[in-house]
Amino acid sequence: MTGAYINRIGTAVPQNDVHQTFIGFVDQFLSERKDKLLFRRMVQRSGIEHRYSTLTPSENLELAADREGFFQPGQFVGTGTRMERFETHAIDLAEEAIEALDLGESLTSVTHMVVASCTGFTAPGLDQQIMERLNLNPSLERTMVGFMGCAAAVNALKVAHHIVRSEPAARVLVVNLELCTLHLQETSNLEVILSALLFGDGCAASLVSAEPQGIALKDFRVATIPDTRDLITWRIGDAGFEMSLSGEVPQQIARALQREATRNDDDGILRGQHKEDFDLWAVHAGGRTILDAVEQGLDLDPDALRWSRGVLRDFGNMSSATLMFVLDRMMQQAPPASNGFGMAFGPGLVAETFRFTLTG
Structure with a gap:
């Protein structure tokens, strides 16, 4: 039976490193001294030095975490505004990751596309945005893997694996795109804040085919x-x-x-x-x-x-x-x-x- 191979992987992150901004911003939400001390200790032990976001860090964290004003104390934006941001900015990051594959004109020979995300949803979706932005074949087969969390990376590869095994001539573009920083919550709950400490934005694109390389x-x-x-x-x-x-x-x-x-x-x-x-x-x-x-x-x-x-x-x-x-x-x-x-x-x-x- 035909095997499936990840031939190439391209990656991209936004230009804004927000890790230190987040640390300084959420500290103001922790009123208890013991919570502040625990948070700062967990920051040191997190093993994380950088995280990136499509949002630009604010120069005055008392006013907002970001220059766009998404996260102003007492006025965090709603879900609709966050999804508008996903719809307008996710495609740029996806395009950057796909360009990093360096497929050149062979990109037009892609037959299938699998897109995984759990941080944003629109219709028409990111899959159709990619198809239109990169002038891909409008008849290519598209599959969305949604809201499966971190494990969706494997599920997306699994879909591509099955496609190639059943159609050996298939060339599957797999895109994993997450804008996690859109979902910062205004809270003094330490467990929620520590969860947010982990997440950043990023995109990976890969080509899966029967070509025995990679x-x-x-x-x-x-x-x-x-x-x-x-x-x-x-x-x-x-x-x-x-x-x-x-x-x-x-x-x-x-x-x-x-x-x-x-x-x-x-x-x-x-x-x-x-x-x-x-x-x-x-x-x-x-x-x-x-x-x-x-x-x-x-x-x-x-x-x-x-x-x-x-x-x-x-x-x-x-x-x-x-x-x-x-x-x-x-x-x-x-x-x-x-x-x-x-x-x-x-x-x-x-x-x-x-x-x-x-x-x-």
């Missing part, structure tokens, strides 16, 4: 951790999308992976293999504690997740785009013939996994 996608498998459905939620509210990320998530992931490693049969996510069978671990950089949980749960070497920790440091958590940034670094720097294991977590609580090999 990353060979081997297989996909999903596992749901029982009794965890309320630990990660993402709901549409009147003032943007509301994230709930429980502090229990890392320990639940660590326990589930320990059980999987102990179980280690053909039906498990490791497919009966051992950690020593994999040279590369492409794990979604959801946060330092998430990566620590994976390292602990699978008893990995300290440097096994260096690719993921590097992306977290440089960009934060860009939801579904993040894992593709990790894979991009592996394609550029890891040795050929390396066997890898990919993993991302999302609401459910689910673990979406796949195996892959670098072909060079």
Whole structure:
């Protein structure tokens, strides 16, 4: 049967580094001294140095977090205004990431497009905006993967994988685009603020085809951790999308992976293999504690997740785009013939996994 390969990956982030702006801005919402101290300690331990946004940082944080005035204390904009911003700015970031693929005139030979996002929705959607902006074939087949959270990176690849296996001549453009910073919430709830500390904007574009070059996608498998459905939620509210990320998530992931490693049969996510069978671990950089949980749960070497920790440091958590940034670094720097294991977590609580090999 025909195999599917990620031939190329292009990435893009907005020009505005907002990490320090966020830290200074939300500090004013924490009235309790103990909350301020804990927040500042978690900032130091986050493993994040940069996060980017389409919004421009304000020069006066007492007035607003951004120059556009989206986030003025007591006057945060509503969901409609945030979606208008997504509709007008997401396409520019998508175009930049697709241009980074450097496909030239061959871009017009794309036959399918898969777009994943959980941070913005419009109709006509981003898929049609991309098709029109880049003059793609108007008859190409389009699929939207929506509101599946960080794990959508794997779901989008899975769709492309199945398309190529059923249609060997297919050339699938996969776009993962998230404008996470549009959904900042005005709150003194420390858990919500710490969740927002993780997220930044970013886009990854990839070409998936049967051409045996890049990353060979081997297989996909999903596992749901029982009794965890309320630990990660993402709901549409009147003032943007509301994230709930429980502090229990890392320990639940660590326990589930320990059980999987102990179980280690053909039906498990490791497919009966051992950690020593994999040279590369492409794990979604959801946060330092998430990566620590994976390292602990699978008893990995300290440097096994260096690719993921590097992306977290440089960009934060860009939801579904993040894992593709990790894979991009592996394609550029890891040795050929390396066997890898990919993993991302999302609401459910689910673990979406796949195996892959670098072909060079």
